[in-house]
Every structure is written in structure tokens, then in C-alpha cells.
Amino acid sequence: MKIYDAGKVIAGLIIFFVVFTFPVYYNHGKVEPAPKPSLETEKIQSLYEKNCVEDKATMRSGHMLLLDKWRDTVVRDRLRSYAGFKGTRFEMSLSNTCMDCHSNKEQFCDACHNYAGVTPYCWECHLTPKEMK
Secondary structure (H helix, E strand, O other): OOOOOHHHHHHHHHHHHHHHHHHHHHHOOOOOOOOOOOOOOOOOOOOOOOOOOOOHHHHHHHHHHHHHHHHHHHHHHOOOEEEOOOOOEEEOOHHHHHHHHOOOOHHHHHHHHHHHOOOOOHHHOOOOHHHHO
16 A cells, blocks of 8 residues: 655644644743732721631632522522621622622622633623622
């Protein structure tokens, strides 16, 4: 069995490999630094000031799971109270609990969501902090 135009096939494979792997080589070592969310807010309630609903590591990795759980619990079970990791009770509300401390949506929420390339659908139902005023 003889391969006709073997040189063209090999050249084509090399060109394909170079084009296919170009983004890896081009972007190697060019990592965008992770955002550092800011807690600069217009108001911080004294109860929440140093006491988030969960610890920082849990909130960074699983806040979306917590918010989904809150949504389901409030809508389906009509329960509105949540016991935080320090035992403090919180109202299960994005607008009235989370946004009291994290009121600067652009600096806090959007910075990380844009970095991660995710588009949460929270604001389809909830008012953004500027609209709440």
C-alpha cells in the first residue's frame, strides 16, 4: 500500500497541529490576576459588619449553592430564617441580607462573575442595589 502525496499529508498535519495548539502557546504565562472584591459600601449594618452568614472560604466557593438553597426554601417551604455558621439568625434574602454589606455590585459581584465568565440570573427577579434606593 503506497501513500500518494505523503509530503503534503505530513505538511498538512504539521500545519493543523500548529494552528490547533497556537492559543496554548500564545497565551502561555499570561494569566489575568484574580479580582480582589471590595467591601466598600454605603451602609454596613452593625449586626452584619463582622459576621457573614458563612465563613469566607464557604462563601467564595459555594455562595451560589447557598443562594439556590435559600431560594428554594423561601419559595417552596415559606421559611425565611437561616442560622449562620456562628449561630446568628439571618433573613434569607439576597436584597435585604447579602446586599446590605455587599451593596457595591460592580466592585463585589460583577468583578468576580466577569472574571469567571458567568452570568448569574439573580438580577432578572431582584432589584440591583442602585434600583433599591
